[in-house]
Amino acid sequence: MPGSLHMSRLRNWFLASPPAEYAITSLKELLIGALQQGPIPQHVAFVMDGNRRFARSHGIETVEGHNLGFEALARILEVCYKSGVKVVTIYAFSIENFKRSKFEVDALMEMAKVKLSQMAQHGDLLDRYGAKVRVLGRLDMLKPDVLEAVNKAVDMTSRNGDRVLNICFPYTSRDEIASAIRETVEDYSTPIQHGHSTAAASRNPFSESHIAHNIRAQTHGSTTHESHSDSESTSGSSGQDDDASVQHDHLDRVYGSMSSCSSSTTLHLGNQQDPKGGSIATGADSPVYISPETITRQTLNDHMLTKGTPPLDILIRTSGVERLSDFMLWQTHENTEIVFLNVMWPEFDLWHFLPVMLGWQRRISKSRQDPNAEGNFAGEAKPSDEGLDAMLWRQGGKVKDI
């Protein structure tokens, strides 16, 4: 802090006086209300960096720095939710952070536990005002008492409104991506049918892939496109002459070509070689799987810990360190604006956040006026996932058909 100790004390006294406090509060209200008039990012992420450095430079204990950091978080959450941000994701604790001093880790855990259990105590208040709290990360690495507080807070807030607070607790992005891949693989290596279906499939491979797609649509049912095509297939299964059959037929051809392609190259999958070779004895009831070729970016997206949240619009990292440090690697992908601020997290406030928001709003409104401009991306009106999925499908089909 520049200036003499006396001056700073005088300033603090002035800022703490009721009229000054009232003026600042009204000014903040006014600015937040003004922000709402423009486009508002749907998903903002923060890396809360600089608590320790702040504590060191101000001669207070590290733990105290973390406490001040929590206050800054409360402040900024208020700003975000009041101005209309739907999802806020914060990087609270990295898996790497377990390597820090035991004292600090314990203190952080204790703080998390206290805060989360306090949150759970005020259940009815949270119901009325609160956001949904979700904890992302390797929960199995937590101590049982902390885990209990986490589960309680998540349960308590699960019925809350549409605002979401994602707390990345023991989290690294690489771990998240690897887990998403693992879960996808697990999903795809669960057989969908046993027994007699293989015999039916061997008579007609065309319809086998058809069934596979339908069942995938039923089990996953996450994107509207899939559920849409599902309803099509059940209603128009008899005739090829309705208008949906074009796309339908197309999908089937994709499947047919995919399965034949994969079986001819690398696979030793019994059920797919049966219709061709017929003589390979791999057992009558070999399981049927969904073709791995149906995995898309959306599939992986749906297995990320942030599934169901809008794409990340702004990522803010404080303390002037200019890297992601294993946070939101998958999510910080195409149109996320990354901002590195040279301010310690405990000092972070509306005054630092406002220029970022204004810059974002300005860019968004510019790109809406001139959609062909460089750096154009849609703020709230996201290209829907079903559109992307469908597009990928068509592209895949083209390639395979050639």
Added chain:
Amino acid sequence: MVSQRDREILRGDLRARGTKLSIAERESLLKSYLPDPTELGQKPSPQSTSERRKTPRKTPVRTFLKSQTYYLTYAITHIIFGIVVRLLQAYHAVIDRIFAIVYHHHRTPELIRKDVKNLKRLPQHLSAILTLRKEDDALAVLMDEIAELAAWSSCSGICQLSIYEKSGVLKSCIPALHQIITTKLASYYGTPSHQPNLQLYAPHHPVHRSAPISKNIDTTTQPETLTILLLSSTDGRETLVDLTKTLADMSQNGKLSPEDITPELVDAEISEITTQPLSMDPTMPDTLLKPEPDLLLVFGPFLKLDGYPPWQLRLTEMYCTGGRSHGIIGDGEAVEYQGYMRGLWHFAGAQMRFGR
């Protein structure tokens, strides 16, 4: 905003691990800061139907005035912000021009080497995000920019360079690009014997090397090899999807159990794609590149990754050449020596000064 007095109370409570205050006390403390529930309901969509539905409004005039005030403030803040941004842009444009005059490479390797001499650290692997513009000669401009970047980095002693361009158009013209870079290097270094060996490749593409004549002359005097990797958006998420497909396939055939999929395995697989081109020469070292870049230079108005491969970016420092002024127009999009140099200085934690 929380008043000073209440903040002290809450801090004291936290220090005592949340034991000092009872639940009811804490709630009463909070209550004055919570928004009105009815107000909260209409907040997500200030101008939409929810407002109209609430017919018995107590203070229609006040609400109207409030919304008008907000709108006015919005307009005023954006006007002021716009002016500030323009002024900053103008300021930085002037500064950039001065830097461009003071720091110019003059196509002299010695001069570039002098510029980086005092830096505490240099990135081992430099990466850059370039954008293909919309003009007719965009590809030629892009290739020239890559050639310049290659020359600068080779002169400053960075021999691992990766270039990201979203559309992947570069991958189809590797030989031509190789030719252009070689010409550019010749214009910097002069005689071919002083030039570094150039290796150019993209994932799933074979390496394109310099003609072997230069090797035969004297291998001891020029051990430098400049390796350039071309990336596009298909090397990002799509690669991870492809990996998942392969793994799912293996798992379905019982060759792999899903528990074996760890970050380490994924890392090994993903790194291999960018470090090992097709048809590796067995005499060459196993990996050409460090898989994770140390510094990522974004030549654009603001920092966005635009589909850059996510996995490798874990600890990469990022620097955006136009990122200081919230630039909206094409500010900072041109690949300039001073921008490149600023990135390197920034990476080394140094301040750039007028006068070298």
